[in-house]
Amino acid sequence: MPVINKAGVMTRPWSRRAVLCSTGTGIVLLSGCASFGSEQSTNSPIAPVSVEEIASVKCPPSGDDDATVCSQTVEADAASVYLLPTPTVGETPDSLELTFTNASGADLTFNPYSWSVWRKSASGWSEIEQESSGGGELTVAAGNSETWTVETVVGYIDESAALHSGAYAAGINVPNPDGDDWITCLAVFGLR
Known part of the structure; x- marks a missing residue:
């Protein structure tokens, strides 16, 4: 009505x-x-990462048949090549450096742009997709080292990739100074 x-x-x-x-x-x-x-x-931000937490993280699988040297387990006094982060945990990608050391008796030549970067999550490691690649040669003489910032390394893969708080790993393939194969050098680091 x-x-x-x-x-x-x-x-x-x-x-x-x-x-x-x-x-x-x-x-x-x-x-x-x-x-x-x-x-x-x-989907809230990940809690800040500590040096102790990074020390307990295992390296990601390198995904190939190459030998692997991981910053988490390497004995720098005994290894012929290795990659270490400095510091282990930083505030920003440009505050962290990755130093490749050639402690062998041979000069090593490799492509300094052929990096891989992984992010650790609760479900495991996931590789940051490579959007770009560069070619080149770098020779690191016997007993010398070469250093890159994490920001530079990520830029080689994808200039638009942003790293947030969490655990990461970076890797580069170098010739094995003791054979005809290659070695994947991995470094695990964290961002607060």
Whole structure:
């Protein structure tokens, strides 16, 4: 039955169907908001990374048949080649350096742009997709070292990639000074 309000406009009273439909829509909208809020909370930033936490992280698998030397387990006094981060945990990618050391008796020539970088998550290691690559040659003489910032290394792979708080690993392949194969040198580091 139509109702006339104070303004003289005829309105229709709410039917039971309209009330139920409005209530149902409200519940769906509210439940959507509640789930949206919980989804956001699961994607919250990772807690700051400590030196102790990084020390317990294992290197990612290098994914090939090359020998692997990992910063987490290398004995620098005994290894012929290795890659170490300095410091182990930094504030920004440009505050961390990766130093390749050739402690062997042979000069080593390799492509200094052929890096791989991985990010550690709860489900394991995932490699940052390579968007660009460069070619070149760098010779590191016997007993010498070469240093790059993490920011430079990531730029070789993908200039638009952003590293956030968490654990990472970087790797580069170099000739094995004791054979005809190659060695993958890996360094694990963290960003706060």
